Amino acid sequence: MTRKQKKVFYRIIISAILLAGLMAVTHVVELDRWILLGLYLIPYIVIGYDILWKAARGVYHREIFDENFLMAVATVGAMALAVWQGEEFAEGVAVMLFYQIGELFQSYAVGKSRKSITELMDIRPDFANVEGEHGLEQVDPEEVAVGTVIVIQPGERVPIDGRIIEGTTTLNTSALTGESLPRECGTGDEIISGCINISGLIRVETTKEFGESTVARILDLVENSSMKKSQSENFITKFARVYTPVVCYSALALAILPPLFRLLILQQPAAWETWITSALTFLVISCPCALVISVPLSFFGGIGGASARGILIKGSSFLETLSKTRYMVFDKTGTLTKGVFQVTEICPAGDLSREELLAYAAYAESYSNHPISRSLKEAYGKAIDNQRLSEVTELGGHGVKACMDGIPVAAGNHKLMKQLQLEYMEPEKAGTIVHVAVNNRYAGYILINDVIKDNSKAAITGLKAAGIKKNIMLTGDSRRAAEAVAEELCVDEVYSELLPADKVERVEALLAEKKEKEMLAFVGDGINDAPVLSRADIGIAMGAFGSDAAIEAADIVLMDDDPLKIALAMKISRKTLRIVYENIVFALAVKAVCLILSPFGLVNMWMAIFADVGVMVIAVLNATRALGTKNL
Amino acid sequence: MKKTYKIEVDCANCALKMEDAAKKTAGVADATVSFMTQKMNVVFEEDADTDAVMQAVAKACRRVEPDCEIFL
Numbered sequence: 270m271t272r273k274q275k276k277v278f279y280r281i282i283i284s285a286i287l288l289a290g291l292m293a294v295t296h297v298v299e300l301d302r303w304i305l306l307g308l309y310l311i312p313y314i315v316i317g318y319d320i321l322w323k324a325a326r327g328v329y330h331r332e333i334f335d336e337n338f339l340m341a342v343a344t345v346g347a348m349a350l351a352v353w354q355g356e357e358f359a360e361g362v363a364v365m366l367f368y369q370i371g372e373l374f375q376s377y378a379v380g381k382s383r384k385s386i387t388e389l390m391d392i393r394p395d396f397a398n399v400e401g402e403h404g405l406e407q408v409d410p411e412e413v414a415v416g417t418v419i420v421i422q423p424g425e426r427v428p429i430d431g432r433i434i435e436g437t438t439t440l441n442t443s444a445l446t447g448e449s450l451p452r453e454c455g456t457g458d459e460i461i462s463g464c465i466n467i468s469g470l471i472r473v474e475t476t477k478e479f480g481e482s483t484v485a486r487i488l489d490l491v492e493n494s495s496m497k498k499s500q501s502e503n504f505i506t507k508f509a510r511v512y513t514p515v516v517c518y519s520a521l522a523l524a525i526l527p528p529l530f531r532l533l534i535l536q537q538p539a540a541w542e543t544w545i546t547s548a549l550t551f552l553v554i555s556c557p558c559a560l561v562i563s564v565p566l567s568f569f570g571g572i573g574g575a576s577a578r579g580i581l582i583k584g585s586s587f588l589e590t591l592s593k594t595r596y597m598v599f600d601k602t603g604t605l606t607k608g609v610f611q612v613t614e615i616c617p618a619g620d621l622s623r624e625e626l627l628a629y630a631a632y633a634e635s636y637s638n639h640p641i642s643r644s645l646k647e648a649y650g651k652a653i654d655n656q657r658l659s660e661v662t663e664l665g666g667h668g669v670k671a672c673m674d675g676i677p678v679a680a681g682n683h684k685l686m687k688q689l690q691l692e693y694m695e696p697e698k699a700g701t702i703v704h705v706a707v708n709n710r711y712a713g714y715i716l717i718n719d720v721i722k723d724n725s726k727a728a729i730t731g732l733k734a735a736g737i738k739k740n741i742m743l744t745g746d747s748r749r750a751a752e753a754v755a756e757e758l759c760v761d762e763v764y765s766e767l768l769p770a771d772k773v774e775r776v777e778a779l780l781a782e783k784k785e786k787e788m789l790a791f792v793g794d795g796i797n798d799a800p801v802l803s804r805a806d807i808g809i810a811m812g813a814f815g816s817d818a819a820i821e822a823a824d825i826v827l828m829d830d831d832p833l834k835i836a837l838a839m840k841i842s843r844k845t846l847r848i849v850y851e852n853i854v855f856a857l858a859v860k861a862v863c864l865i866l867s868p869f870g871l872v873n874m875w876m877a878i879f880a881d882v883g884v885m886v887i888a889v890l891n892a893t894r895a896l897g898t899k900n901l
Numbered sequence: 902m903k904k905t906y907k908i909e910v911d912c913a914n915c916a917l918k919m920e921d922a923a924k925k926t927a928g929v930a931d932a933t934v935s936f937m938t939q940k941m942n943v944v945f946e947e948d949a950d951t952d953a954v955m956q957a958v959a960k961a962c963r964r965v966e967p968d969c970e971i972f973l
Binding site for chain 2: 273322323326330335336372376383387498506509558561562565566569
């Protein structure tokens with residue numbers, strides 16, 4: 270507990286003891302009402318002086334209608350009524366006491382969850398080790414210039430983005446990506462700040478200033494996220510502003526009009542006490558705290574829980590929009606597929622083995638740096654011995670001819686085979702085909718494809734389960750390749766052979782088609798799709814910490830490129846919004862029922878306190894559930 | 902010009918009141934208060950003296966919410 274909370278806590282204890290003592294004493298001894306008032310005022314002042322003071326200040330500054338005012342009026346009214354009737358002095362004190370208990374609990378719970386959320390997001394490095402004249406010096410990361418060599422010891426956080434110049438290690442990236450698998454790094458590798466160095470000592474040359482580094486940018490993003498308020502939050506704010514005055518005037522009307530009506534029209538006794546009690550109960554019930562506190566807390570919890578899983582949401586409004594998303598548009602390459610070419614099929618035609626065919630192709634293409642030849646070399650896996658190669662000629666747009674161990678080899682597309690006047694096989698599957706001819710005879714083909722990510726299928730299914738009506742895939746790739754991927758992933762619609770500008774057009778067309786309340790999200794890897802990201806209702810950038818434009822344009826940034834995170838983000842958003850609505854409905858319903866019943870005298874002060882404090886406590890507890898992202 | 906200040910405020914409603922008060926202060930183009938992160942973002946009008954403006958903001962906030970604190 271903070272100092273302030275402790276103070277309130279002691280005041281609660283003291284006044285509770287005093288109140289209990291007084292109730293016991295007055296049970297036994299008969300006292301004059303004014304003496305009683307004097308006695309009960311002691312615990313009342315102990316527990317409520319700050320509320321009374323704030324209410325008075327509020328009136329003085331013309332900021333009248335707030336919860337302090339409500340409580341002050343209700344309790345002072347209850348005390349006055351007690352003097353009038355000569356009994357029930359405890360009620361006013363008890364209302365104030367329970368109100369303070371509720372407030373204390375609420376502030377404790379909120380403080381606690383705020384702390385756990387900020388701890389989740391706390392990836393700020395405290396220092397950087399710079400090599401100085403007297404060995405290592407700990408320096409504020411902000412003072413380290415670009416190009417400085419820093420030393421990161423095992424157990425320390427990488428303070429600034431940079432490149433390893435000495436040493437190898439494993440890095441724990443979980444604070445950034447939510448990914449628990451450690452990453453191996455060695456000399457020459459780029460590393461990003463915020464990771465934790467697990468095993469080895471490394472020397473790193475910084476490539477960015479602290480302010481431009483990943484960690485500073487993430488912190489900036491997260492810290493500002495609660496500033497972009499959602500519709501629900503704004504609704505509650507506006508609601509509280511209208512609601513409180515309305516309630517106060519209604520209470521006033523309830524206290525005055527029915528007695529006057531009885532007196533003047535029905536010619537009956539006015540029964541002022543009954544109606545004033547009703548009015549006071551009405552005031553206590555109506556305090557809007559449960560909503561004002563629990564709604565932002567839910568959003569904050571949702572955003573915090575998401576960022577712990579490597580999903581950065583730039584504001585609660587986006588969390589809200591995401592939960593209403595019904596159309597998910599994907600960019601193919603780099604989002605659903607790895608964007609890296611891999612050998613997916615080796616199909617020899619003659620008596621060559623698969624390994625031999627691959628070896629010929631890898632050797633023939635070994636001089637080229639094209640992604641295709643790189644994937645061939647990678648699949649081959651062994652070092653290329655240049656001694657075995659001779660007479661390499663690249664034939665632009667066709668392929669390569671070379672001699673391996675004195676045997677002529679040709680590798681390339683079907684045009685090359687036609688040129689060599691060889692019969693070739695036509696594979697059924699889509700992808701890039703490398704035909705190979707050995708010793709002037711057709712030897713088979715190797716199929717190279719952009720590989721679908723392991724989790725793409727699960728992500729699409731997960732999104733469907735999370736309420737997405739249509740998964741749509743856009744790609745610049747050929748129709749055949751696109752359709753093959755779409756079919757495997759069960760994507761609902763595919764648009765292929767699109768240029769970057771066509772993608773914007775396509776998304777605009779989709780936006781125009783859908784219903785207004787159904788949102789459309791676009792997921793891209795941030796390369797070339799910043800315009801689409803900003804055009805969609807929600808832009809989601811994946812693994813985007815390379816691309817500044819994507820981070821700027823996107824509303825949600827996924828720290829790694831696991832498509833399952835999209836489904837997870839969707840589930841978190843829906844859970845958060847469900848909690849928000851639960852709280853709004855629950856609080857309003859309890860209050861509405863009590864408000865309707867109170868004019869008929871069916872609700873006493875104790876029930877009123879539950880309607881206020883109890884509802885608030887339940888709402889706050891419910892809101893803290895938003896932080897949990899397990900079992901989604 | 903945009904700056905972020907650390908604040909201390911006890912309740913969400915008080916944070917809203919501070920936000921309102923800050924927005925109405927001369928020299929402030931826009932202000933947002935986050936109760937959850939206990940931070941105040943202030944966008945200053947051009948050629949505003951940020952220190953003087955923030956003094957005024959702090960004063961205005963304390964008027965509506967005596968319990969609050971802005972760490973300047």
